[in-house]
Amino acid sequence: MSPVSNVKIDKILVSIIGRALKAFTDEMSLCMEKTTRSPILCEAKDFVTGLYDAEGRMLEQTENLPILSFSLSPVCEHIAKKFAGNIFPGDVFFHNDVFSLGNQNNDVAAFKPIFHGEILVGWAAAKGHMADIGGNVRGGYNPNATEVWQEALRIPAVKVVERGVLREDVWDLIFANVRLDIVQEDMRAEIGACTVGERLLNGLIDKYGLDVFEAHKLALFEASRKMMLAEIRSIPNGTYSGEGMVYFDGKHPGSEFTIRVKITVEDEEVLFDYSDTDAQTKGFVNGTYTSSASATLLTFLQMVNPDIPHNHGMTEPIRMIIPEGTLLNAAYPAATTFGNHLCPPNADAIIRALAPVIPERVTAGWNNLLCSLSSGEDPRKGDAYVDILFMGLKGGSGAMCDCDGYDHIGMIDASGGLLDQDYEMFEQQTPHTLIEHEYLTDSAGAGEFRGGLGVRTLYKVGSDDTQIVTFGDGDVEGAFGLFGGGDGGLNLIELRQP
């Protein structure tokens, strides 16, 4: 890397480069939204795009669903080290492996190194939730899994394109283990988004020169770091503890687990220590290091100034201890597909810990996810259908000390980024008839400021061979109230026979 110490910092250029990087990752995101095929990606926007420096440090991200956002930087760093000396212009790497910093098996990422001339200057990455990634069951959610191979094909960092040439053997090996053809298309879309990011970042470096870019990048990190430090400084020093409950590991009815966090704030640093969290389960209700770290970050980011530019500097003052073998960081070769959905109880623990300290910045508890997925043959078309009932799985956010919760935006890890299917498109694309989808009266916790409302969704099943899969929580413990506010209602799925 060229020395940057002699470059004079133009403070205005720092702002301008920051603004440009945001536009670039947005453009990568637009590319994903418009070119992917699976509705999980193009409709629900369950993906993230980002740019990173040569060492894998985050330059900027567009985080549509934040829960998968904060594992890209660590994996980027991992690839840069693992392939050091073996990274060339035109390479593309794939990765999903949860035991080398992936967050969830189905969240498969593409990484493309960005070279400016001969010099590696950064990485472009895109990651989305793939409709299938092999394993025992279609779609990946396998409550019977006890080890990773029953859940998915593991893709440790692997080079699928070298110097612009597709490694067909590697490509075929991967996709021979995936059920649905659209996954190949969606991974091509990820590569496309990375190529867009590569071109844009190179254009920026061409314009200002590499030395200037490198120096101003560091200044940009520093500005974000300062903003985060200011936020942390405003929290009184001390150690604060909180708990969140996880019910049922998918195998043992009545089983319960506790997430315990100790948050230590010392001047300009905050440490989230999960050492006292319960041990991992024998089922698939287990977190991975980066899914849990993402959950921690996205919860904390909702308690600070939302204007902080998302880059390495923002995350630098935030430290975490998530010991291997706990529920939040299961040891190899545990099953972990449900890990992203441990975000809500993790958020509960953090909110409970910090509520007494920064009451004006926390929300009360959020509604947890309870999901149902129906599939079968549409008798009108003689064709298979699959539907995730997005409109039915979203409850409300917790209230704050001075404003109501937001109705029907889902669990905290979606935070309003996941859209309902349109009712009439639902009736076009499934054989079901929607009978009711309305706010559920009194479902929110009561108080001076109420929580966000949940919904009641009722539909008439229209196929004969229907299979309905359900998973999730919020059926034992509702969203909790704070400062005297009431709790939210419980989640419920009911099947009525005519």
Add this chain to the structure above:
Amino acid sequence: MSYKIGIDVGGTFTDLYLWSPDGELQSHKTLSTPKDPSVGVLTGIEQLGETKGLSLAQFAPQLGTIVHGTTVTTNATLTRGGAKTGLLTTRGVRDALEMRRGVREEQYNNRFTNVEPLVPRALRCGIGGRLDSTGAEIEALSEREVLEALEFFKAEGVEAIAICFMNSFANPAHEAAAAELVRKQMPDAYLSVSSQLLPTVRFYNRISTTVLNAYVGPILENYLSSLTGRLADAGFDGVLHVMQSNGGVAPPEVARERPATTLLSGPAGGPGAAVACSRPLDYNSAIVVDMGGTSFDASLVQDGEAAMYNESDIERLRIALPMLAITTIGAGGGSIGWIDDGGLLRMGPESAGALPGPACYGRGGTRPACTDANVVLGYLDPAFFAGGKMELDAEAATTAVLEHVGKPLDMDAEAAAAGMYRMINANMAHGVREITVKRGLDPREFPMVVAGGAGSLHACMIARELDMPTLIVPQTASILCAAGMLYSDLRHDFVRSYVTRLGSIDRARLDGLIGEMLKEGEGQLKAEGVAADRIERQVFFDLRYMKQYHEVTVSVPPGTATPDSLDAACTAFHAEHDRLYGYELQKEGTELELINVRVRVTGVTDKPSPPKFPEGQADASGALKGSRRAFLPESDCFGDIAVYDGHKLRPGNLFSGPALIERIDTTILVSESYAAEVDIHGSYVLRQKGGQQ
């Protein structure tokens, strides 16, 4: 032959553009009268008459056509000043309107609240009765429940009613029956029926659009009554046309039926004017930028037509009628510069507005706005702002910039102002980029047409950022939308949903739908006095690959759905999909699905030819006012800049940047790498030096 006027009513000014029988074109500006905008309109007309030596009573009868752009519906939506509206919808889904599919646009901001729905829950009534996805009745409409709801609406003093039932796009019977009851029970209420306004699949789009239409209906109706009344009193007996969001015009009767089509009535004139001023330079496409006091709009002309979106959002409310594609960002002359907690400079979105306004206005503003930076940079002459009508306080501008931006960044006022200027230009450049990238276009292939008073100081640097070689600042820049109204045609859009695989399409049904829409449109145009040989017809299909979620709209040659035109649509779809999204699946044989059929009819109007001035010499020294110290943005330093009097420049005059061109209504910066030339129509054309053109 008689006079024709384009009138664009904005928040501060009412802009007028007059086309006289002798071909002369004339711009005029007068203050708006927000309480009843028709007062300002009449004042403007009267003032224009005076320039001809005519009293209002003499002038008004000579007006053949008035084309009018209004923001009354937009303002009613923004300020929640619309009619008290009741909603009749299907039992069980009355909250769809408020849920907006469960979105929260700012994910990390827990104090971000939902938009207030245009109809409160108590006035959203679920009615028994149900159609299935093909339009077949599952349960009969409960007329009793409709009547009960109407009793309640009457008691509540409801002024407008929206009707939107599930699957009514496939069968309007239930909505028609309910509408009949409304007409009987509440004949004075404004009525908006979804299957008439927007018979397309997607419930949320339809219910939101129908409610918006009802909500602004009485507002537009009152306004148009007031306007037509005043015009008639003045002796006007010509044709009044209202500018619609689709870039076409419609008579008041049609606008009253579909008031939601006027939500972008104001800016919709821009692209038409851009075509008129770029065509003489052999362009058929353009990017139009309009920088005002609080916001910056970018829109697009492609192949001579304004680019449209079939779905857009207004203040986070969905409207699914064809509207001008426009990207708006919070960057204007009033945008405030500030330093964030990380020590970085930001511009906007907060704006000083008209009050207190930028610090240099001397109305009590102390925080630095973009206009203050432009004063510090020497771009605006404090003594010649608005042609000298308003003196600017340069000292106040310098103090504001220094205190709030300079000191925190450890810079002097000039460096700080230069930073503000660079930053807001970068923001606007990303706005322009967004509108092209979303359509898979390359901004470098377009000229930039500059509108609005504030934009011309920034346009060069936006264009340079995007590598756009040509800019056009028309004489009418400060009233571009009013001018565009004189270049607009009568235009009506229709749409019907027909969800089917293309392989199993029923041609007779498709022909029937297209024929029905064409008949309605042609009938409408005939009633508006359009001769048959001036009617143009366009047919569009919304298509997608099977199991995709987003459609691509492609146009097919007019005529009915012959096998040829369907094939042409498919070919066009694959090509457009590839252009927009980088791939197509023709070879793979992936089947296509039709969702909507659209028809657009256009009645071509007479248009003025742009004014021509005698061509002169390249030497522009006759217009040179002198020079002053100002910021050279490409060299990043201050220097002497030549200042030209824009009103004295003549066609053929050619000079190199850096230079400033001062006019009463705008000041244009020609940066170092651009040269300016005045074309035969008086437009200032700025071209990158050493470029191809």
